[in-house]
Amino acid sequence: MINTPAAPDALDDFTEHRRLLFGTAYRLLGSVADTEDVLQDAWLAWSRVDRETVANPRAYLVRTVTNLSLTRLTSARAKREAYVGPWLPEPLLTAPDIADGAELADSVSTAMLVVLESLGPVERAVFVLREAFGFSHAEIAGFLDRSEATVRQTAHRAREHVRAHRRRFDSDPQQRREITDRFLAACTGGDLNAVMELLAPDVTAWSDGGGKVTAARRPLHGTDGVARWILGVLAKPELQGMAWRSAVINGEQSVLFTMDGQPVGALTYDIADGRLQNLRFQVNPDKLTGLAGLSGLSEETA
Known part of the structure; x- marks a missing residue:
């Protein structure tokens, strides 16, 4: 990505904070491809700045990435209005140790990204910077060129919105792995009853094909309909010849689908009372970049 000549200290600063910058942009955009573009633009801007005027490189870079992401997010929202079928965030393979930090894992979960999508761009930025990375209201005010009082109000409003729309589904990592393995075994065996038993009574399944591949254009509801649809697909x-296996995606044990070793889809979900709920199938080939390798979201978080 970084191919522009610049002073060694510029590269060192950017590399040191790259994971934080990636994590910030990804949570704001829900897109790996857009995140990489933002980081490229941020690097170009950083490589040209007079660093003697920058007292805090980390804060400067976060501010740059945040504002670049807000610009891109505003334009992306218009495109999503014409999106074919349900829109889901781009899945991201994450290092296994991210799941050891429950708060960090939740902040990048697919369920959280879906809720963040319902916030306005500035509310989303304030929430991510405050709740995921712990920046102070004063720091965020500086990033966004707003008063600290305004940021406090925005943070409160965003937090209340997320609390109202984000139901927490608590399951320990070991239980989640066991349920995932049972689900994979049931699907592999084509056992309809076994699949149904692992689905919550009020289960809903979304499938994002983006009009590129065959996918359900509307959400599916209920154990029988969802189970039959999964096995039918x-x-x-x-x-x-397609293979599927358990993998840590967006900080949670999930399912990765591959064909000839290449990712072709991902399934993320919530677990409630030992059963799968809110299944999200991402099969749009344009949104699978983040399944090609591990991200570095687990290192620098604040």
Whole structure:
């Protein structure tokens, strides 16, 4: 990504904080590809700045990435109005140790990114900077060129919105792994009853194909309909040879689908009372970049 000549200290500063910058932009945009573009633009801006005028490189870079993300987020929202079928964030393979920090894992979970999508751009930025990374209201005010009082009000409003729309589904990592393994075994065996038993009674499934591949255009509801749809999709001739395995995606044990070793989809979900709920299938080939390798979200977080 970094191919512009610059002073060694500029590269050192950017590399030191790159994971924080990636984590910030990804939570704001829900897109790996857009996040990489923002980081490229941030690097270009950073490589040209007079660093003698920058007292705090970390704060300067976070401010730059935040504002670049807000600009991109505003334009992305218009495109999503014409999106074919349900829109879901781009999944991201994350280092296993991210799941050891419950708050960090939750802040990047697919469920959280879906809720953040319902916030306005500035509210989303304030929430991410405050709740995920612990920046002070004063620091965020400086990033966004707003008063500290305004940021406090925005943070409160965003937090209340997330609390109202984000139901917490608590399951320890070991239980989640066990349920995931049972679900994979049931799907592999084509056992309809076993799949249904692992789904919550009020289960809903979303499938994001973006009009690029076949996917359900509307959410599916109920154990019978969702289970039959899953097994029907897996039985399609064109998907014979597809493999699926447990993987840590967006900080949680999930399912990765591959064909000839290449990622073709991801399934993330919530678990309630030992059953799968809110299944989110991402199969849009344009949104699978983040499944090609591990991100570094688990290192610098604040």
